[in-house]
Amino acid sequence: PQIEGYEILDELAAAGQGRVWRARQISTHRMVALKVPRVDLVRSRTGLRRFEREVELAARLSHPNIVRIYDSGIHEGIYYCAMELIDGVGLDVYGRENHLSPQEVLPLMRTVCDAVQHAHQNGVIHRDLKPSNILVTKDGQPHVVDFGLAMATTREDPTWTVSLEGEVTGTPAYMSPEQAAGLHEQLDTRTDVYSLGVVFYRLIT
Secondary structure, three states: OOOOOEEEEEEEEEEOOEEEEEEEEOOOOEEEEEEEEOHHHHHOHHHHHHHHHHHHHHHOOOOOOEOOEEEEEEEOOEEEEEEEOOOEEEHHHHHHHOOOOHHHHHHHHHHHHHHHHHHHHOOEEOOOOOHHHEEEEOOOOEEEOOOOOOEEOOOOOOOOOOOOOOOOOOOHHHOOHHHHOOOHHHOOOHHHHHHHHHHHHHHHO
16 A cells, blocks of 8 residues: 555555555654555444544553554545554464473563553453464563454443444454353453463463
């Protein structure tokens, strides 16, 4: 894509909701991850609201182990979000490649839990915590990424959720039972704690 103010270099990831590109922000010469949702998704009111909510909720957070939002906007019909570029691999891949023992997994998980607690204290539930959404850099620091399914902790918050009751969103293997049942009215911070437990279990077994 051609987005004013950015030089697109190469593709980092592709998913059902869009693509993430490695890019250079021309004004600052800063390397960023540029997320561009699929055009057909943002053409619908619900799809556009999901993207806007992701940016709004993630922008609330300021933690060294949570991906930072730098910029967002629309250029010639293309929506985008510029984020901190995390050069790392998924937590499960990092664990396998480095043959981590349970004792070595503990400090990693503690750091991840601290980051998720920061999100909860700032009114954000991630809802899609899994190894591929926790990137570990070469210096061994984990970073929580992808707030595409995030929701606010209170219904009074205008960014609470755009999910319909009964609609299942997330990754089944890591979902809490109430999330798998599509019971959005019952979701709170404990759904992330459940997912963290599954991630921890997988890493140590």
